Amino acid sequence: MNIEQLIEEAKAAREMAYTPYSKFKVGAALITNDGKIYKGCNIENAAYSMCNCAERTAIFKAYSEGDKQYKAIAVVADTKRPVPPCGACRQVIAELCPKDMRVILTNLQGDIEELTVSELLPGAFSAEDLHE
Numbered sequence: 120m121n122i123e124q125l126i127e128e129a130k131a132a133r134e135m136a137y138t139p140y141s142k143f144k145v146g147a148a149l150i151t152n153d154g155k156i157y158k159g160c161n162i163e164n165a166a167y168s169m170c171n172c173a174e175r176t177a178i179f180k181a182y183s184e185g186d187k188q189y190k191a192i193a194v195v196a197d198t199k200r201p202v203p204p205c206g207a208c209r210q211v212i213a214e215l216c217p218k219d220m221r222v223i224l225t226n227l228q229g230d231i232e233e234l235t236v237s238e239l240l241p242g243a244f245s246a247e248d249l250h251e
């Protein structure tokens with residue numbers, strides 16, 4: 120599985136988005152170290168604050184199936200620049216994914232930006248900050 124293929128999986132996930140409010144569809148594809156792919160789309164709600172992003176859908180699917188070792192995540196939306204994950208997703212990614220995991224951001228025009236989890240949320244608040 121190469122990056123282009125992972126991006127295609129994210130695009131397929133995007134087609135499943137439930138976005139009657141924003142009309143903004145996002146797809147994500149998370150690949151585990153074993154090569155398993157978990158796709159996620161954004162799922163909105165009439166109570167707007169319940170909206171769940173594509174990235175978190177994919178990660179929560181994987182984690183809740185017991186798959187906890189991740190190699191990369193690709194995210195796609197119809198944006199001018201490669202879609203930037205929101206702050207909530209950055210925090211969740213920082214908690215559950217390795218610091219050196221590849222984060223591949225893209226758009227439908229094929230622009231690609233790649234960064235690591237550390238670069239996605241420098242100085243993330245983490246479990247290490249909770250106790251002395």
Ligand SMILES: O=c1ccn([C@H]2C[C@H](O)[C@@H](CO)O2)c(=O)[nH]1
Pocket residue numbers: 138141143144145160161162163170171172173174194202203204205208
């Ligand atoms: O990286 C992002 C940014 C936004 N959204 C979703 C949340 C909401 O459903 C819609 C508009 O913000 O897009 C994602 O899924 N991922």
Ligand SMILES: [Zn+2]
Pocket residue numbers: 172173174175204205206207208209
């Ligand atoms: Zn988000």
